[in-house]
Amino acid sequence: MAESIKDKVAIVGxxxxxxxxxxxxxxxxxxIEAAYEAFEDAGIDPEDIQACWIGTTDVAxxxxxxxxxxxxxxxxxxxxxxxxxxxxxxxxxxxxxxYAVAAKVYDVVLVxxxxxxxxxxxxxxxxxxxxxxANVYPNTTAPGMFAMMATKYFTRYGLSPEEGKTMLAKIVVxxxxxxxxxxxxxxxxAITLEQVLNAPIIAWPLGLFxxxxxxxGAAAAIVVPAADARKFQIDPVFIKALQIxxxxxxxxxxxxxxxxxxxxxxxxxxxxxxxxGIKKPRQEISMAEVHDCFSITEAVIMEDLxxxxxxxxxxDIDAETFTLQGKLPVQPDGGLKCFxxxxxxxxxxxxxxxxxxxxxxxxxxxxxxPQLGLTHxxxxxxxxxxxxxxxxxxxx
Amino acid sequence: MAGIVSYxxxxxxxxxxxxxxxxxxxxxxxxGETAVANYDEDSLTMAMEAAxxxxxxxxxxxxxxxxxxxxxxxxxxxxxxxILAAALDLPSxxxxxxxxxxxxxxxxxxxxxxxxxxxxxxxxxxxxxxDCRLGAPSGDFEQVLGxxxxxxxxGKESVIAEIRGSYFLSDEFSGVWRxxxxxxxxxxxxxxxxxKGYSSSLPEVMATLMQKxxxxxxxxxxxxxxxxxxxxxxxxxxxxxxxxxxxVQDPMYLTLGNTGAAMATMxxxxxxxxxxxxxxMLFASYGNGADAFLLETTTAVENLGGRRxxxxxxxxxxxxxxxxxxxxxxxxxxxxxxxxxxxxxxxxSALWRNRKEILALYGVRCLNCGTxxxxxxxxxxxxxxxxxxxxxxxxxxxxxxxxxxxxxxxxVFTFTQDNLAASPDPPATVTVVDFDEGGxxxxxMTDRDPAQLKVGMRVEMxxxxxxxxxxxxxxxxxxxxxxxxxxxDG
Numbered sequence: 001m002a003e004s005i006k007d008k009v010a011i012v013g014x015x016x017x018x019x020x021x022x023x024x025x026x027x028x029x030x031x032i033e034a035a036y037e038a039f040e041d042a043g044i045d046p047e048d049i050q051a052c053w054i055g056t057t058d059v060a061x062x063x064x065x066x067x068x069x070x071x072x073x074x075x076x077x078x079x080x081x082x083x084x085x086x087x088x089x090x091x092x093x094x095x096x097x098x099y100a101v102a103a104k105v106y107d108v109v110l111v112x113x114x115x116x117x118x119x120x121x122x123x124x125x126x127x128x129x130x131x132x133x134a135n136v137y138p139n140t141t142a143p144g145m146f147a148m149m150a151t152k153y154f155t156r157y158g159l160s161p162e163e164g165k166t167m168l169a170k171i172v173v174x175x176x177x178x179x180x181x182x183x184x185x186x187x188x189x190a191i192t193l194e195q196v197l198n199a200p201i202i203a204w205p206l207g208l209f210x211x212x213x214x215x216x217g218a219a220a221a222i223v224v225p226a227a228d229a230r231k232f233q234i235d236p237v238f239i240k241a242l243q244i245x246x247x248x249x250x251x252x253x254x255x256x257x258x259x260x261x262x263x264x265x266x267x268x269x270x271x272x273x274x275x276x277g278i279k280k281p282r283q284e285i286s287m288a289e290v291h292d293c294f295s296i297t298e299a300v301i302m303e304d305l306x307x308x309x310x311x312x313x314x315x316d317i318d319a320e321t322f323t324l325q326g327k328l329p330v331q332p333d334g335g336l337k338c339f340x341x342x343x344x345x346x347x348x349x350x351x352x353x354x355x356x357x358x359x360x361x362x363x364x365x366x367x368x369x370p371q372l373g374l375t376h377x378x379x380x381x382x383x384x385x386x387x388x389x390x391x392x393x394x395x396x
Numbered sequence: 397m398a399g400i401v402s403y404x405x406x407x408x409x410x411x412x413x414x415x416x417x418x419x420x421x422x423x424x425x426x427x428g429e430t431a432v433a434n435y436d437e438d439s440l441t442m443a444m445e446a447a448x449x450x451x452x453x454x455x456x457x458x459x460x461x462x463x464x465x466x467x468x469x470x471x472x473x474x475x476x477x478x479i480l481a482a483a484l485d486l487p488s489x490x491x492x493x494x495x496x497x498x499x500x501x502x503x504x505x506x507x508x509x510x511x512x513x514x515x516x517x518x519x520x521x522x523x524x525x526x527d528c529r530l531g532a533p534s535g536d537f538e539q540v541l542g543x544x545x546x547x548x549x550x551g552k553e554s555v556i557a558e559i560r561g562s563y564f565l566s567d568e569f570s571g572v573w574r575x576x577x578x579x580x581x582x583x584x585x586x587x588x589x590x591x592k593g594y595s596s597s598l599p600e601v602m603a604t605l606m607q608k609x610x611x612x613x614x615x616x617x618x619x620x621x622x623x624x625x626x627x628x629x630x631x632x633x634x635x636x637x638x639x640x641x642x643x644v645q646d647p648m649y650l651t652l653g654n655t656g657a658a659m660a661t662m663x664x665x666x667x668x669x670x671x672x673x674x675x676x677m678l679f680a681s682y683g684n685g686a687d688a689f690l691l692e693t694t695t696a697v698e699n700l701g702g703r704r705x706x707x708x709x710x711x712x713x714x715x716x717x718x719x720x721x722x723x724x725x726x727x728x729x730x731x732x733x734x735x736x737x738x739x740x741x742x743x744x745s746a747l748w749r750n751r752k753e754i755l756a757l758y759g760v761r762c763l764n765c766g767t768x769x770x771x772x773x774x775x776x777x778x779x780x781x782x783x784x785x786x787x788x789x790x791x792x793x794x795x796x797x798x799x800x801x802x803x804x805x806x807x808v809f810t811f812t813q814d815n816l817a818a819s820p821d822p823p824a825t826v827t828v829v830d831f832d833e834g835g836x837x838x839x840x841m842t843d844r845d846p847a848q849l850k851v852g853m854r855v856e857m858x859x860x861x862x863x864x865x866x867x868x869x870x871x872x873x874x875x876x877x878x879x880x881x882x883x884x885d886g
Binding site: 120121122123124130131132133134135136137138139140141143144145147148149151152155200201202203204206248249250252253254255257259 | 734735736737739740741742743745746747750754767769770771772773774781788789809810811812813814815816817818819823824826828830834835836837838839840851862863865870872
């Protein structure tokens with residue numbers, strides 16, 4: 001009989017590099033920095049690690065199989081698995097590591113996520129390339145794929161372009177403010193609504209500030225059985241739910257897909273709430289780090305995760321529900337938008353913020369008395385994607 | 397008697413005022429405007445448009461020959477007419493032939509098709525003719541040349557214009573030419589080119605044809621003949637042969653420009669659009685000699701209808717408001733590459749495996765639940781699940797019939813205007829469209845005014861060249877706003 005992961009494993013140490021355009025650092029530097037911060041946090045040595053999962057994507061220069069972890073850290077003949085699942089890569093690495101610990105195969109494991117994108121010299125996410133192909137896919141980019149969701153959202157809910165763009169701009173202003181409080185964030189500058197609205201259009205209707213950056217960075221976690229957690233850490237964080245939902249990619253061929261929600265997010269969220277025993281997500285979740293690759297993505301995620309009713313996220317945005325002082329802070333660390341988006345590391349970066357917040361160590365960004373935090377990643381594009389949803393809390 | 401069964405034509409949406417060339421370079425400004433092929437158009441895609449127009453109402457199985465005539469073949473070695481036949485979804489058991497190397501290519505192909513039909517080796521041959529010649533920047537040719545295409549379906553049944561005679565003349569004189577490797581048209585001194593070329597051969601072939609069949613200028617309702625790049629010489633031919641100006645088919649100099657090998661046939665289509673039963677026509681084209689034909693329309697000429705042809709394509713236009721765009725679209729100046737990932741090489745194997753999906757825009761229809769479905773066959777992308785083996789709706793396995801989307805109209809469900817994507821015509825407009833009879837897919841949109849895009853917009857499919865990379869012209873389909881709106885309304 002299948003069982004929930006709830007309270008079976010705990011995170012007892014985490015590390016995260018500064019994200020950004022780290023011209024003077026290679027992928028191995030980032031792996032070492034994130035891992036050693038986590039080792040120190042958990043009070044362990046590298047040789048205590050029994051197995052490792054490393055999440056890194058194949059879009060740029062970072063993909064190095066298991067050697068991407070073992071070589072920089074000089075791990076001595078340990079099992080290392082490389083995980084790739086688009087933008088859910090880091091969260092899926094965590095998920096697989098947690099299952100191995102829950103299965104009692106290992107006692108102490110390391111999870112890593114890393115990306116070194118900026119060496120490509122390209123603007124935006126460097127998707128494509130690689131194998132010879134038919135090359136007849138439409139000429140669009142990641143912003144373009146998500147912009148089509150914004151176009152449809154505005155149309156469906158009767159928002160004029162100005163109303164729609166203003167709604168999205170408020171999301172961006174909120175995240176930039178949070179990022180300004182975060183010394184590890186890629187972008188640490190608060191911006192105004194006017195700046196967002198007047199920025200150049202990247203892919204209509206999305207402007208420059210509606211899009212997250214592409215960053216270098218790494219994050220790491222040490223996972224142990226829940227029962228052992230306090231041997232390592234006075235305030236460990238316990239895993240409540242670990243969900244991955246990979247869609248059948250039918251939305252681009254089916255006329256019943258509405259392009260204003262992401263079914264994978266909805267289902268991953270529902271499954272995570274069930275696994276964690278959450279009945280009223282809006283009331284029970286203290287904070288969320290969601291996949292705001294674009295402002296419209298965050299807006300729709302709020303509805304898919306049932307934080308806001310369908311078509312009504314604008315009301316919550318206008319009511320400042322998701323600001324640091326709001327009822328349900330979202331992106332307290334600045335999100336992908338400002339912390340940055342080294343794809344393989346992003347899921348673990350989100351968990352790093354949840355972990356620090358739950359421990360009360362988030363400095364000027366600290367949320368009052370958080371109990372449960374949620375992370376969400378979405379890889380792909382609205383009609384066809386893979387989504388992770390992880391919930392963690394302080395008490396077992 | 398063999399003759400023309402159907403006709404079609406194509407004129408690119410974009411036109412440029414000749415004053416734009418003068419603004420860029422100074423010198424003499426010629427009057428009027430010319431048709432400019434979009435960056436994703438070439439002779440093959442324009443021939444495809446004209447052929448589609450021509451075959452409207454005809455079953456493609458009816459066609460047992462396809463000829464492509466052009467002086468601007470995309471490939472030196474690879475048959476354009478075979479690509480065209482695949483895109484038109486013609487049966488494979490047909491004759492295909494490219495005719496090139498002369499401005500007479502269109503009429504040469506027509507004569508060959510008539511010979512095949514009269515000899516009984518073909519029943520219906522589709523002759524397509526298209527051209528997209530380039531004049532070097534700042535020269536007269538740049539101002540004069542236009543782009544366009546025409547198509548004639550030739551056969552013996554349901555003929556709208558019988559072809560009752562012909563006469564041909566060969567001449568080695570090279571007044572204008574391009575050698576292997578030349579991008580731009582070359583010319584010898586203008587007056588000699590015309591005196592010893594066009595103004596000599598064309599009247600001779602026309603006069604001899606009339607003499608051969610015992611006809612005089614008064615016997616013709618219309619005289620349709622090629623124009624040279626110096627259009628004044630066109631009218632002179634009629635004057636010298638004693639045709640009245642009212643008999644002469646307009647060479648569209650002020651509205652289209654000189655479309656090379658396609659010129660005469662495009663003019664013939666324009667003439668047929670206005671023709672009445674029993675009209676006798678003299679049709680001639682020039683290029684290293686000349687070809688002339690004697691035509692007589694039948695009562696069926698008034699019944700063809702429903703074609704965009706010359707008239708409706710001419711009326712449907714967007715002005716290209718700057719010369720720089722023209723230079724960019726024609727690939728005349730090198731541009732800095734976008735800082736975007738280099739495209740992976742185009743795989744001939746992947747193109748071949750998905751040739752029905754890519755060239756003829758075939759999807760499938762589920763025999764279990766009836767849903768038409770199309771999946772983009774780009775195998776480098778995670779969505780490239782082609783061929784469709786499992787129905788996207790009912791998940792039945794391998795129960796499909798072929799279903800062609802190329803001729804289906806659709807509605808924009810959502811779209812974006814992508815400035816980050818590298819495009820010769822930014823922003824890159826990408827549309828998700830729902831087809832009227834079922835099915836959804838994502839396509840680039842072309843021939844659009846970005847400011848006019850909206851959800852709910854009506855679109856149709858058009859065959860275009862996505863790019864040229866490492867020796868491969870990659871052809872595929874795009875959406876475009878329905879080109880001639882009255883068809884929608886009517």
